[in-house]
Amino acid sequence: FLLPEVETATNFPNDFLFGVATASYQIEGGWNESGKGENIWDRMVHLFPERIVDHSTGDIACNSYKYYLEDVTYLTYLGVHYYRFSISWSRLLPTGFKTYINPDGKRYYQELITNLARMGIKPMVTLYHWDLPQPLQDIGGWTNPVMARYFAEYADVVFDLWGQYVPFWITFNEPGEVCETGYGIGINAPNVNLSGIADYMCGKTLLLAHARTYHLFNIKYRPKCPAKVGITISSPWYEPKAAGEAEASERALRMEFGWWANPIFSKTGDYPKILKDRVDKFSVYENLTESRLPKFTKVKDRVDKFSVYENLTESRLPKFTKEEIKYIRGTADFLGLNHYTTYIVSSQELPNNSMQYRQKDLGVLKEQDSKWEPSSASWLRVVPWGFRKLLSWIKQEYNNPVIYITENGFADKGELNDVKRIEYHSSYLKSMLEAMEQDKVNVKGYTIWSLMDNMEWTDGYTIKFGLYWVDFLNPLRRRVAKSSVEYYKALIANKTIPETTTKAANVVCFP
Ligand code: PNW
Numbered sequence: 001f002l003l004p005e006v007e008t009a010t011n012f013p014n015d016f017l018f019g020v021a022t023a024s025y026q027i028e029g030g031w032n033e034s035g036k037g038e039n040i041w042d043r044m045v046h047l048f049p050e051r052i053v054d055h056s057t058g059d060i061a062c063n064s065y066k067y068y069l070e071d072v073t074y075l076t077y078l079g080v081h082y083y084r085f086s087i088s089w090s091r092l093l094p095t096g097f098k099t100y101i102n103p104d105g106k107r108y109y110q111e112l113i114t115n116l117a118r119m120g121i122k123p124m125v126t127l128y129h130w131d132l133p134q135p136l137q138d139i140g141g142w143t144n145p146v147m148a149r150y151f152a153e154y155a156d157v158v159f160d161l162w163g164q165y166v167p168f169w170i171t172f173n174e175p176g177e178v179c180e181t182g183y184g185i186g187i188n189a190p191n192v193n194l195s196g197i198a199d200y201m202c203g204k205t206l207l208l209a210h211a212r213t214y215h216l217f218n219i220k221y222r223p224k225c226p227a228k229v230g231i232t233i234s235s236p237w238y239e240p241k242a243a244g245e246a247e248a249s250e251r252a253l254r255m256e257f258g259w260w261a262n263p264i265f266s267k268t269g270d271y272p273k274i275l276k277d278r279v280d281k282f283s284v285y286e287n288l289t290e291s292r293l294p295k296f297t298k299v300k301d302r303v304d305k306f307s308v309y310e311n312l313t314e315s316r317l318p319k320f321t322k323e324e325i326k327y328i329r330g331t332a333d334f335l336g337l338n339h340y341t342t343y344i345v346s347s348q349e350l351p352n353n354s355m356q357y358r359q360k361d362l363g364v365l366k367e368q369d370s371k372w373e374p375s376s377a378s379w380l381r382v383v384p385w386g387f388r389k390l391l392s393w394i395k396q397e398y399n400n401p402v403i404y405i406t407e408n409g410f411a412d413k414g415e416l417n418d419v420k421r422i423e424y425h426s427s428y429l430k431s432m433l434e435a436m437e438q439d440k441v442n443v444k445g446y447t448i449w450s451l452m453d454n455m456e457w458t459d460g461y462t463i464k465f466g467l468y469w470v471d472f473l474n475p476l477r478r479r480v481a482k483s484s485v486e487y488y489k490a491l492i493a494n495k496t497i498p499e500t501t502t503k504a505a506n507v508v509c510f511p
Helices: 040-047 064-078 103-118 134-138 147-162 175-184 198-221 243-265 273-286 296-303 322-328 357-362 384-397 419-437 483-494
Strands: 017-021 082-086 122-128 168-173 228-234 237-240 334-338 342-347 364-367 403-407 443-449 468-470 479-481
Touching: 017 122, 017 403, 017 483, 040 134, 064 103, 064 479, 064 483, 082 168, 082 443, 103 122, 103 147, 122 147, 147 198, 168 175, 168 198, 168 334, 168 403, 175 198, 175 228, 175 243, 198 228, 198 243, 198 322, 228 243, 228 403, 237 243, 237 384, 243 273, 243 322, 243 342, 243 357, 243 364, 243 384, 273 357, 334 384, 384 419, 419 443, 419 483, 479 483
Parallel strands: 017 082, 017 443, 082 122, 122 168, 168 228, 228 334, 237 342, 334 403, 403 443
Antiparallel strands: 342 364, 468 479
């Protein structure tokens, strides 16, 4: 007589994967070591130090270029199934072009990947996490359509070297941030300030670069090693400010998230209709001068008679041809999703003579509730329920794609007993589980941003996302476990969210 075996109930499916993420510029340092070329972030932090709040650089950062084996030790301790990191294009190809491969760059990533494999940790490799080789920016960067070819050629080099080791490839991290903050509002490198123009040019090139790389992989590499190839898009949840503002929420999601997701993940492909309609419409208005038609209503009456293409010039949004729409559609094995926070949205149409083109195209005001728990990042408040809503919306809008959460994280000031980080992850994971169990959203993996404190772009070292604290004043860049390390380690081992009612003990004994 045998008693039935007691199965410990776990929150997460058995095949669910957990990981942590970093990005080359944010952790590697070694900005000009052993043959690495200059990239757009090197250029920006050196020429315009005031663009970084603490005037810092990523010249050394966590010095993972030197201490990557330590990183592997901590990844092993955490027990993560995979490590999401990015390759520095200009470390591998110093000029950006495939004609010269830097042997030390190649050796560095080979060593990292080999040591991960030794420890049973799968690499999830991002090909582009914002650090474009400077020579490629000198020819216009992502606004130049030729970049689709150069990106695919770089990817070809990487696939050829490491296709055998890497089960997950991510072409781009956050095309929205690349194009809008880099080429639209000019906050991030390369600081191009042409909102509603250069950002849309960048977007078209980037989507074609992604698709070209996916097709290249299919033809040349998938027959040998069938990795999953995807793209990572970031999105907050947009909660309508009032019942009547549901349209503003829908519009923001479609014009931001959908800008990237629609061409790849929708049945029809192409940009969302609302994005095309609104940019086309406003592009026409912009061409009618105030002096000719002083009053808004008259402008409207007048231009409504003309189609966009009959008018003075073309839309600011460069369109895809039918062939390109087909070429891009379906080019992802999974959707990588970065999610951090939620905004409350309402419709806010800007006047026609406003030069904030992209803002006008969007026509949405974004706010946050001051009652929501803040973080050390101005844009990040803790709103766990938004995660479930976003996941369910994506499932509905894009026919239930396979999703990996490629980033989710909380910013503080670097506390070792980081209870707020632990609470953040517990609440967001619970919300994600509700989406999986109740709304049947197909989430396969979850990644914490970040393994360790690092160079947080224009915020420099003033805000911290790490599970490990890093001593940036010490040349050894010692890493020290925060409380969240034990929390995440237990979570991964048990595939269950640990009880956090009792405060996590600070396990750092001799820091
Ligand atoms: C991500 N937002 O960017 C990046 O992929 C990481 O490199 C970065 O370190 C991390 O978030 C933390 O900032 C984001 O405004 C930038 O919602 C902005 C937002 C989200 C993600």
